[in-house]
Amino acid sequence: MNFSLTVLGSNAAIPANNRNLSAHLLNANERFFLIDCGEGTQFQLRKYHLSMQRIKHIFISHLHGDHFFGLIGLLHSMHLLGRKEELHVYGPAMLDEILHLQMEASQTVLNYPYHFHPLRMDHYDLVLEQERITVHSFPLHHRIPTCGFVFREKNPPRRVPAARSYAYCSDTGYCEQVIPYIQEVSLLYHEATFMQNLAAVAADKFHSTAIEAATIATKARVKKLLLGHFSARYEDVGPLLEEARSVFPETYPAEEGIPIDIG
Amino acid sequence: MNFSLTVLGSNAAIPANNRNLSAHLLNANERFFLIDCGEGTQFQLRKYHLSMQRIKHIFISHLHGDHFFGLIGLLHSMHLLGRKEELHVYGPAMLDEILHLQMEASQTVLNYPYHFHPLRMDHYDLVLEQERITVHSFPLHHRIPTCGFVFREKNPPRRVPAARSYAYCSDTGYCEQVIPYIQEVSLLYHEATFMQNLAAVAADKFHSTAIEAATIATKARVKKLLLGHFSARYEDVGPLLEEARSVFPETYPAEEGIPIDIG
Numbered sequence: 001m002n003f004s005l006t007v008l009g010s011n012a013a014i015p016a017n018n019r020n021l022s023a024h025l026l027n028a029n030e031r032f033f034l035i036d037c038g039e040g041t042q043f044q045l046r047k048y049h050l051s052m053q054r055i056k057h058i059f060i061s062h063l064h065g066d067h068f069f070g071l072i073g074l075l076h077s078m079h080l081l082g083r084k085e086e087l088h089v090y091g092p093a094m095l096d097e098i099l100h101l102q103m104e105a106s107q108t109v110l111n112y113p114y115h116f117h118p119l120r121m122d123h124y125d126l127v128l129e130q131e132r133i134t135v136h137s138f139p140l141h142h143r144i145p146t147c148g149f150v151f152r153e154k155n156p157p158r159r160v161p162a163a164r165s166y167a168y169c170s171d172t173g174y175c176e177q178v179i180p181y182i183q184e185v186s187l188l189y190h191e192a193t194f195m196q197n198l199a200a201v202a203a204d205k206f207h208s209t210a211i212e213a214a215t216i217a218t219k220a221r222v223k224k225l226l227l228g229h230f231s232a233r234y235e236d237v238g239p240l241l242e243e244a245r246s247v248f249p250e251t252y253p254a255e256e257g258i259p260i261d262i263g
Numbered sequence: 264m265n266f267s268l269t270v271l272g273s274n275a276a277i278p279a280n281n282r283n284l285s286a287h288l289l290n291a292n293e294r295f296f297l298i299d300c301g302e303g304t305q306f307q308l309r310k311y312h313l314s315m316q317r318i319k320h321i322f323i324s325h326l327h328g329d330h331f332f333g334l335i336g337l338l339h340s341m342h343l344l345g346r347k348e349e350l351h352v353y354g355p356a357m358l359d360e361i362l363h364l365q366m367e368a369s370q371t372v373l374n375y376p377y378h379f380h381p382l383r384m385d386h387y388d389l390v391l392e393q394e395r396i397t398v399h400s401f402p403l404h405h406r407i408p409t410c411g412f413v414f415r416e417k418n419p420p421r422r423v424p425a426a427r428s429y430a431y432c433s434d435t436g437y438c439e440q441v442i443p444y445i446q447e448v449s450l451l452y453h454e455a456t457f458m459q460n461l462a463a464v465a466a467d468k469f470h471s472t473a474i475e476a477a478t479i480a481t482k483a484r485v486k487k488l489l490l491g492h493f494s495a496r497y498e499d500v501g502p503l504l505e506e507a508r509s510v511f512p513e514t515y516p517a518e519e520g521i522p523i524d525i526g
Binding site for chain 1: 327340369
């Protein structure tokens with residue numbers, strides 16, 4: 001049974017070096033969850049032949065543009081392409097206001113039921129529970145209120161030995177407070193905007209270095225670490241990967257469009 | 264001296280058939296004017312090596328998403344890439360509210376002076392006058408308030424025999440009222456969403472057929488006609504072109520990224 005992640009964007013702030021803006025698609029037993037939605041996410045879904053209409057739940061970690069400017073266009077395209085099935089969006093309360101103002105301006109009434117769920121940004125919270133999965137949000141350490149998310153299988157399908165899990169740590173400075181929430185996940189995505197020589201810049205901008213991401217992975221005893229949200233200054237992300245692997249060997253770089261089996 | 268247009272997006276409503284969403288870049292003697300800004304416009308500028316920082320004026324025709332969802336991301340990228348020069352945005356009044364709400368959400372204070380100019384949507388109006396160019400807006404016939412724009416050279420440079428001009432008729436049903444405003448322009452861009460067999464659908468959706476666009480071009484005695492805003496149902500736009508040419512032979516299809524010399 002499928003439990004896999006496809007990264008759609010891996011660059012920080014601006015599109016560069018053929019890398020796009022933050023968006024992750026989790027396939028949990030053919031249920032599709034989109035996490036963050038930078039500008040152009042709908043193009044990336046199309047490019048990799050991933051159906052936007054199969055996405056039922058969208059989680060937005062915070063309101064920096066590189067994490068949500070693609071959402072309004074995606075909602076409109078779902079509408080224009082005839083969606084009828086309901087869609088749930090989870091994000092900071094102000095996101096609903098932003099989406100509604102743009103729908104009002106274009107006099108768009110979505111064809112499909114759209115439900116907005118404001119996140120409680122300041123503590124660990126259960127945001128979704130289904131038969132086979134739970135999704136929790138938890139606070140990160142960023143310039144504006146920002147959540148991470150953790151997806152945990154509840155009743156793993158037969159032939160899968162253990163419940164699988166995926167944690168998404170979007171923009172954040174080094175933050176040991178997240179460790180209890182992401183403890184022992186199968187795959188941890190953690191942002192790694194900078195190399196270690198720019199640790200002071202990272203701290204100042206509430207971002208992490210690759211080594212800091214790897215340190216969190218080690219302390220949380222996760223199985224694998226995925227790095228992304230790379231600064232545009234790094235055309236080649238190999239050196240970030242090397243730094244992280246010096247601390248946590250099971251580290252991999254986000255590669256757009258290539259599904260990762262979470263085992 | 265350069266007076267040229269680069270189309271960055273030519274599809275209606277959704278990106279499809281390798282065509283992007285509406286955006287035109289006019290180079291008038293090395294002054295750059297962006298007209299409409301669908302999602303992904305910043306990617307298109309980058310793809311065709313066109314500097315976003317050289318754009319000083321942006322005109323938004325109306326608030327359907329395929330014409331402006333890329334603007335907020337472009338303004339942010341200009342900021343993140345260190346722009347200092349002022350930027351002028353012209354559009355429906357509500358656009359300013361939409362942009363400000365998103366900047367407030369991300370706590371972004373732009374590094375560069377940003378001036379918003381609300382358009383008067385209901386009549387012909389001078390919106391910009393410089394030493395060498397005037398820009399007027401004029402009402403189109405669409406479901407929500409929508410403007411066309413006409414750019415006219417005032418004092419053509421030496422060695423250019425006559426003042427050149429470019430008119431942009433964004434989304435509109437067939438509308439003879441625009442003819443006085445676009446009379447004899449060097450290049451008319453007119454939307455051509457549908458073929459003639461869908462004329463009733465076009466009228467119902469406040470869009471035009473290719474033949475209607477060509478009829479306007481003929482009646483306004485323009486020199487050349489450029490078609491775009493093609494419905495996603497047309498993978499090949501050859502048949503739309505053929506229909507238009509049966510009425511107005513000097514018709515060309517929008518081809519993204521290829522500059523058109525307006526002579």
